[in-house]
Amino acid sequence: MNTVVSMAGIVSILRPRQGLDDLACAGFTSLMPDFGLFASAEGMTEADYRPETMRRCYQNFRAEIGKRALAFPVAKAPFLSLTTERTDLYTRIVRLNRDCVRACEEMGCGSIIVQPLFAGIARERIWEENRAYYLTLAQACEKAETKILLPNQYREQGGHLIRGLCSDGASAAAWIDRLNEAAGGERFGFCMDSGYCNVCGQDMQAFAAALGGRLKAVILTDNDGRRDMRRLPFAGACELYSGTDWLSLIRGLRGSGFDGSLILDMRDTVQAFSPFLRPQVLALGRAVADYFAMQVGIGNALKKYSSIVLFGAGNMCRNYMKCYGTQYPPLFTCDNNEKLWGTEFCGLEVRSPEAMKCLPEGCGVFICNTYYREIEAQLRAMGVERIEYFNDEYMPSYYFDRVRREE
Amino acid sequence: MHNIGVQTKNAITDENPQEGFALLRRTGFSCCDFSLNAYLTNQALYGFAVNDFFDKSGRELETFFTPHKKAAEQAGVRVSQMHMPYPNYVPGASPELNEYLRCVVAPKSLAVCAFFGCPYIVVHGFKLAHHLGSEEAEWERTADFLDSLAPAAKSYGITICVENLYTSVGSHIVEGPCCDARKAAQRIDRFNEKYAAEVLGFCFDTGHANLVGIDFEPFLTTLGKRLKVLHIHDNDGVSDLHQIPFTFTRTRENLPSTDWEGFVRGLRAIGYGGVLNFETAPVLTAFPDVMKEETLGFIAGIGRYFAGELSSAPGQEKG
CATH class of the missing domain: 3.20.20.150 (Divalent-metal-dependent TIM barrel enzymes)
Structure with a gap:
């Protein structure tokens, strides 16, 4: 294009x-x-x-x-x-x-x-x-x-x-x-x-x-x-x-x-x-x-990697799984909310961000959270490379509701 | 000569329907579009609120509408089309509410339509393309809803009419369900073939078409005989105002900004013989109440103008 x-x-x-x-x-x-x-x-x-x-x-x-x-x-x-x-x-x-x-x-x-x-x-x-x-x-x-x-x-x-x-x-x-x-x-x-x-x-x-x-x-x-x-x-x-x-x-x-x-x-x-x-x-x-x-060409970024993981276990992750989870299944997702660690979200295990330190070779990290730049800085400080921003503003389809969690 | 109709909303009251129907007849209408949607409004439904009007049994609904039916007959006004309450599916609402709309409101609306001896009921297709991802997926849900009604419609001899709708992106109106005449024609044909009866037809809404820049003439000629009823009204091309045709202009030449000539050409080309029905209830609240008679008379006059323009090629009307 x-x-x-x-x-x-x-x-x-x-x-x-x-x-x-x-x-x-x-x-x-x-x-x-x-x-x-x-x-x-x-x-x-x-x-x-x-x-x-x-x-x-x-x-x-x-x-x-x-x-x-x-x-x-x-x-x-x-x-x-x-x-x-x-x-x-x-x-x-x-x-x-x-x-x-x-x-x-x-x-x-x-x-x-x-x-x-x-x-x-x-x-x-x-x-x-x-x-x-x-x-x-x-x-x-x-x-x-x-x-x-x-x-x-x-x-x-x-x-x-x-x-x-x-x-x-x-x-x-x-x-x-x-x-x-x-x-x-x-x-x-x-x-x-x-x-x-x-x-x-x-x-x-x-x-x-x-x-x-x-x-x-x-x-x-x-x-x-x-x-x-x-x-x-x-x-x-x-x-x-x-x-x-x-x-x-x-x-x-x-x-x-x-x-x-x-x-x-x-x-x-x-x-x-x-x-x-x-x-x-x-x-x-x-x-x-x-x-x-x-x-x-949103699928092009996903095709680049032999495997992917997500960062974020909220609505954007949910939207990812709805529209791309079958074609490009992530290994897991992680989240800064420690209450979610060890739980399952949309069929994915939610891990601590520390899990990002030992990713397989060729694995891409897709940030599924609108605090992209803040999270990218966090990941880079951990030595993570191959970072991409996922975006759910223009999805192939949407849920009728949103996941709501107490802060 | 074509019959001329107008919606009953703002013209007919439950307290004294005789007066309203007599007024319609006096001002030049021989037909009406019964606003069943006024009994369960879209504003309420989008707020997830449902009143108990359709909790009435079939018998109770007939009793409720008997004065209206008698008044219409006495005045010589035929209920030539009806508008079902809408939306028929509310995104984000509880499953119970949507089930109620599908299993209670819609079938009872058909029954009321049959009670009035009305041959056409207009329904709104589901507005779900945003969520489901495409107009085709959206239509599948509408088709499923129509399938639930088609057997009853067939037994009543009623044709359900889908109308061209709009949807909003921010404050801008863009095309919604049933704005592609070619697809609409194919879908209507498939439905009618499936049920071996004319259970599905089309309602062309001039105002909605104008809002999304539809070229009236080819749209109408593509629909052809599938076009059964009309919602005639006008707007500024920006908002769904339901005003009197020929009201709006945008240039100093003061020519109409709605393609009424194309509308007439399209209807003439397909030999439309149905009712020239106006969906102009907001006009009756915009004008002073004391001018209601003159206002309705003026609308009917525009209907006679359209009828005159079409009279060179009249078609056949059902019902």
């Missing part, structure tokens, strides 16, 4: 150097070029999009990224505003996106996200129009392995954003299958935008399940559930809770065996912070992207 960051809001097309340096400092090694920042079918007649200026910006950007050890697993072609009613742009869109496909290949991008055609097309014609359009773009690819990714869309109803093209998982999957069949190979895949799903209140788990292996990229972004914003995940919290169903997304990506690009798009959050603070915001963004990668 790649963790990728969108350049939007971070890398200025006029002066890209600082943004690229900030991203490198934050530890990002993969970038999603957004060609919409350089060219827009709607904006090409506006002064800001003068072709010669944009060409110069793009060449400068290419020169700057060429100096850095950055990967470009996926790029984004220019999108029309989803609320546009302009229907006079299709010739321009086709030409522009053909150029973007070629630019994508020149940069070494393996895939490019291309928005479906929508404005002014009758519902009954939408598939045929898009079929021809996408196959034209596939023919424009010089490399057979370049993939075109279809994204989910919303549409506007009197200011209310509702489900648009490719927002039904089963229908989107059918489109991709039919396109691949027509193209004679796996040339098309899907990019799921969590922000668009969120404004449409969608079950992202079911969406991802319907797409299965067709899902090649996921845009991680947050909003208030009403408007199309591009916030850092968790930054849209209200009344102590995130309003985005991350549990559903993570379950869906795990269930579909997702191994594509996790693309962080946080342009609004980054732009809202002072340039003074952007390096710290980007570092947080990096941590958030890594956190999602960890959650989606």
Whole structure:
């Protein structure tokens, strides 16, 4: 799984150097070029999009990224505003996106996200129009392995954003299958935008399940559930809770065996912070992207060890045993509560932390307690290595109750 | 022409049902959605509290509702659909409470529905995806519940209707049970095949669909003839407000933020011939009580508007 960051809001097309340096400092090694920042079918007649200026910006950007050890697993072609009613742009869109496909290949991008055609097309014609359009773009690819990714869309109803093209998982999957069949190979895949799903209140788990292996990229972004914003995940919290169903997304990506690009798009959050603070915001963004990668691949940490033990004999341990205990059975668990020593919890013997001093070779210790850092320090002081944090925030399933013990 | 209905909550009282049903008829409703859920509320159930209403025997329940039934008949208002109390399963509640909901409240609700001669009863699917891990696992529990009711429903000639619901993540409403029309259609077909009768159907709730951005037209056309009843109401796309259609807009162009045109197109495409039923009880508390008649009349007027839009392709109605 790649963790990728969108350049939007971070890398200025006029002066890209600082943004690229900030991203490198934050530890990002993969970038999603957004060609919409350089060219827009709607904006090409506006002064800001003068072709010669944009060409110069793009060449400068290419020169700057060429100096850095950055990967470009996926790029984004220019999108029309989803609320546009302009229907006079299709010739321009086709030409522009053909150029973007070629630019994508020149940069070494393996895939490019291309928005479906929508404005002014009758519902009954939408598939045929898009079929021809996408196959034209596939023919424009010089490399057979370049993939075109279809994204989910919303549409506007009197200011209310509702489900648009490719927002039904089963229908989107059918489109991709039919396109691949027509193209004679796996040339098309899907990019799921969590922000668009969120404004449409969608079950992202079911969406991802319907797409299965067709899902090649996921845009991680947050909003208030009403408007199309591009916030850092968790930054849209209200009344102590995130309003985005991350549990559903993570379950869906795990269930579909997702191994594509996790693309962080946080342009609004980054732009809202002072340039003074952007390096710290980007570092947080990096941590958030890594956190999602960890959650989606939560089984990967367990697979690393020949045996495991747990630290903690409470609800997190119980959740571990419910969801992973059969596949990855621990040798035992331990707890700082001496009243529990020698007892059994969820089928595990509860031992003193001293038991951690004589673990078999290759055994990993999974902390099942939210006081992670405190416990990690305790274990390290005992000479324990191979320490991992287990996390039950996004479990495959949950108990209906919680274990409650007197302090 | 389609019949127009409205829920009885806030319109009909136990003390004087004649007055309420006469009011419904006078204001333009020929049908009603009997709010059985008003006798055991969701607020109470989520607080693990159960009253003794459904402790009544079948005979006692019939006696209790006889004045309502007679009043409806006298007024010429048909009980065309009923809402079962919900939830039918309360996560975290005692096994006794959940057993009571399954084994007492639900079957007695069906019996009351039959007593009224009502062909459809709307139930809520279980909201358990968070705990059980998936919508499929959640549906299995709902299906098990429906299986417990299906034989009785078949013998009564009642179709149980599942409706599209929402759930909450923090303060944000997202899709809940029965929001995938394709799955709903398959499940309904399987159920009806299993029981060799139309024991299961669908209730499309416009407000819930609007909250989770569902595209009305393809949803309705996917459901097709499985769509039996409606909960028509409107909201701001944020909260489940159960207000009058066409009330909400979000732009200075002042166009509706709910896709009522798509709603009409979808119903027309499937030849929906059922009742145009409004689930707008909160409107009657929002408007001054002295305006109740005008308010109901206005809602019925919107029903007539929808009926007119649909009249080019009327279908057949059951019951």
